[in-house]
Amino acid sequence: MELIHQGKVRDVYADRGDLILVASNRVSVYDVILPTEIPGKGALLTALSLWWFERLADIVPNHVISADDVPTEFAGRAVRVKRLDMVKVEAVVRGYLTGSVLNDYRATGTVNGVALPAGLEDGSKLPEPVYTPTTKADVGEHDAPETYEQTAARLGPDLASRVRDLTLDVYRRGAEIALDKGIIIADTKLEFGLDEDGVLTLADEVLTSDSSRFWDAKGWKPGQTQPSFDKQFVRDWARSTGWKPDDAEAPEIPADIVEATRARYIEAYELLTGRRWQ
Structure with a gap:
């Protein structure tokens, strides 16, 4: 190979x-x-x-x-x-307000050009899921947020709308299934490609602890840090060390943080699938 x-x-x-x-x-x-x-x-x-x-x-x-x-x-x-012609966009959808868009909301009342209601807190559920695409950066570079109009200008309006609509459909189905298992999918990112017949096809991974924020539905409360089953635990640890993404070297993860992260991934898998991880 x-x-x-x-x-x-x-x-x-x-x-x-x-x-x-x-x-x-x-x-x-x-x-x-x-x-x-x-x-x-x-x-x-x-x-x-x-x-x-x-x-x-x-x-x-x-x-x-x-x-x-x-x-x-x-x-x-x-x-x-399958080999696909990958669509150059990170198709991100948010059902809850948190993460990288929170500061934008606090400053402007919008995320990726979409106006949101006033008075939302970190962790608030949005009235409707919001599509917030980003560019797809190469390794070592950072994805950049785009408005839907900017994505449409890059991809063309037909492809951009199909990606947006399927992203929202996938999120709604996934969020419904997960909530029934006790997990809130706060947000997720998807990737798509076109097959040899031009069919828009879901690729890469989907609705995992790497690509999504998984929160414990029982412990969810806006305005606080949410109990989670995803890599936010590692993000928070990395920030606590004083490390910044533009630093020359990233920190080694201590053994206890590695095991706690692994345990969260396993718990998410078992809750969602109903299967025991072997």
């Missing part, structure tokens, strides 16, 4: 006309890869994505060909997928 792309978390190999998408145990925060891995993380992300792909298949086709026809050394954390 030929390694053709190495992302922040996934490696992509060419094989027999298809691609092999391998989820590593790397973890990135604020678009920076940290030097310490989370054991088993790649397998957890792969298994959860496959579970979600099945439950979203009636909404949007996905790129998966097989989770079994992969090289032995990648078994459990790789999938054979």
